[in-house]
Amino acid sequence: MTVLEQPGSYRPTPPPAWRPRTDPAPLLPDAEPYRVLGTEAADGLDAGLLLRLYGHLVRGRRYNAQATALTRQGRLAVYPSSTGQEACEVAAALALQEQDWLFPSYRDTLAAVARGLDPVQALTLLRGDWHTGYDPHEHRIAPLCTPLATQLPHAVGLAHAARLKGDDVVALAMVGDGGTSEGDFHEALNFAAVWRAPVVFLVQNNGFAISVPLAKQTAAPSLAHKAVGYGMPGRLVDGNDAVAVHEVLTEAVQRAREGGGPTLVEAVTYRMDAHTNADDATRYRSDAEVDTWRGHDPIALLEQELTARKLLDEATVAAEQEAAERMAADLRERMNQDPVLDPMDLFTHVYAEQTAQLREQAEMLRAELDAAAEAAPASPEGTQR
Ligand SMILES: Cc1ncc(C[n+]2csc(CCOP(=O)(O)OP(=O)(O)O)c2C)c(N)n1
Numbered sequence: 001m002t003v004l005e006q007p008g009s010y011r012p013t014p015p016p017a018w019r020p021r022t023d024p025a026p027l028l029p030d031a032e033p034y035r036v037l038g039t040e041a042a043d044g045l046d047a048g049l050l051l052r053l054y055g056h057l058v059r060g061r062r063y064n065a066q067a068t069a070l071t072r073q074g075r076l077a078v079y080p081s082s083t084g085q086e087a088c089e090v091a092a093a094l095a096l097q098e099q100d101w102l103f104p105s106y107r108d109t110l111a112a113v114a115r116g117l118d119p120v121q122a123l124t125l126l127r128g129d130w131h132t133g134y135d136p137h138e139h140r141i142a143p144l145c146t147p148l149a150t151q152l153p154h155a156v157g158l159a160h161a162a163r164l165k166g167d168d169v170v171a172l173a174m175v176g177d178g179g180t181s182e183g184d185f186h187e188a189l190n191f192a193a194v195w196r197a198p199v200v201f202l203v204q205n206n207g208f209a210i211s212v213p214l215a216k217q218t219a220a221p222s223l224a225h226k227a228v229g230y231g232m233p234g235r236l237v238d239g240n241d242a243v244a245v246h247e248v249l250t251e252a253v254q255r256a257r258e259g260g261g262p263t264l265v266e267a268v269t270y271r272m273d274a275h276t277n278a279d280d281a282t283r284y285r286s287d288a289e290v291d292t293w294r295g296h297d298p299i300a301l302l303e304q305e306l307t308a309r310k311l312l313d314e315a316t317v318a319a320e321q322e323a324a325e326r327m328a329a330d331l332r333e334r335m336n337q338d339p340v341l342d343p344m345d346l347f348t349h350v351y352a353e354q355t356a357q358l359r360e361q362a363e364m365l366r367a368e369l370d371a372a373a374e375a376a377p378a379s380p381e382g383t384q385r
Contacts, residue, residue: 022231029224029236033268036244037305045243047311053242054306055320056090057299060110062324064273066331067109067123071277075335077128080107084272087242087298088174088204090114095200095249096172101140103155103173105148107204111174112141119327120334129339130346149179152188152201159256160197170198170256172249178209180223189264193230196261200252203264204239206271211284227264239267240298243305270296343369 036042064083070076082089085107093114096102104111109122116139124133125144132143142158145151155173162169179185180203192199203223207214220226227234237248245267252263270293274281281290306312347354347362354362 024228027228027231027233029222029227029234029266033236033238034244034248035238035241036247037241037301042243042305045305047309049246050243050302050306050309050311051316053087053090053094053246054299054302054312055323056094056114057086057242057302058320059324059327060086060090060114061299062328063110063113063119063331066328067126068273068277070123070332070335073336076123076126078126078276078278079123080109080276081273082107082110082271084293084298085204085206085239085269086110087245087302088202088239088267088269091242091245091249092172092174092202095246095253096170097253099140099167099169100253101142101155101158101169101171103142103151103158103171104144105151105174105176105179106144106146107176108174109144112139112144115139115141117141119331123335127335127339129341131349149175149182149184149188151175152179152184153191156188156192156195156197156199156262159192159199160195163198168257170200170253172200172202172253174202174204176209177203177205177207177214177217177223178212179203180226181209181217189226189230189232189262192262193232196259198256198259199262200249200256201262201264202249203266204269205266206239206269208271208275208285210275210279213284222266224264224266230264232262232264235263235265237265237267239269240296240301242298242302269298 036045061083064079064081064086067076067079068081071079089108089110092108092111093102096115102108102111102115106126109126112122113119117134121134122144124131127133134141136142142151142154145154152173152175155171159169159171162171173188175185188199189201191197192201205214205223209217222234222236224234224236235248235252237244239245245265248265252265255261255263270290272290272293303312343365344362346365347358350358
């Protein structure tokens, strides 16, 4: 007699004993973002580190202001400012060792510059040029990535490959809160955790993905909580506290280097400027909200700590401001020079061996350029724009 013929007597066999494969408790982020400045944790901090961070933050803010001004002068096509987020940018760069790799998004110019990239080269792409503008291998900085979150699987791939080769390399990948909704975010974190790849994911939660606020982006308790689903630790940090971000990232990088696997860090911060110069932020957020964040400014927080510890005097502030002005003047001057570009360059790096179709297109362009050069009076400057 079957079970169906005896409905009242059916007793399901209990499932095999189940327990989580990983204890989720140690992976959970703290309830509150981790802070150092203005707390007891700041006692005994290395003065050299504080002053180094301060100098980078001051120059970084000036860089954002100058690059934004260059968009108004038509020298840059677009600039996504990281004003308000400088602590994340600088700490990300300083947490890495020389042999490590940085995978930035379009907003992370400052991180690239803090890692040593020429400030002009960092703006080449945003100037409307067709290529990255720098050699990614020279400073181990991947191209500033515009398609959201695609830099994350690249970072995981590089880190995993480095480990297979036995190279001591950690990859730090930066992404915005909006980018966490992309499939690439999921694929990168899942692969990284399964393979224990030496990667650190830094999410800068700056409140918005253009006009979309975080509440419409995710229903998760925090973005750091997402880490638990992949089996890696999630850390929540005050993204405007440069020392806290530096400490958390340095720990995560160290953990990755020692074979401990990836970490997801959510830095809670705020984008003080509009999404880019092409955006009007007043259409989706209030001045009062922006003012609240002005009271938690990353540079002011560090200045307060330095002043309280008598590490900052007027002369030091003036010297840092002067250094920032010199950097801005140099940036202005070099960005105001017209680059001389060869349109034929378009074909140079597409394939190692050019296809017949590309060869045909290149010949067509060559002929058009030659015809245009014959028709117009010769220009010694070459092609300008
Ligand atoms: C795959 C992809 N989809 C859409 C866009 C258009 N886009 C550019 S920026 C942006 C918002 C991203 O916000 P977030 O990830 O929070 O980073 P933030 O700009 O705040 O630094 C969107 C949707 C894009 N660049 N790539």
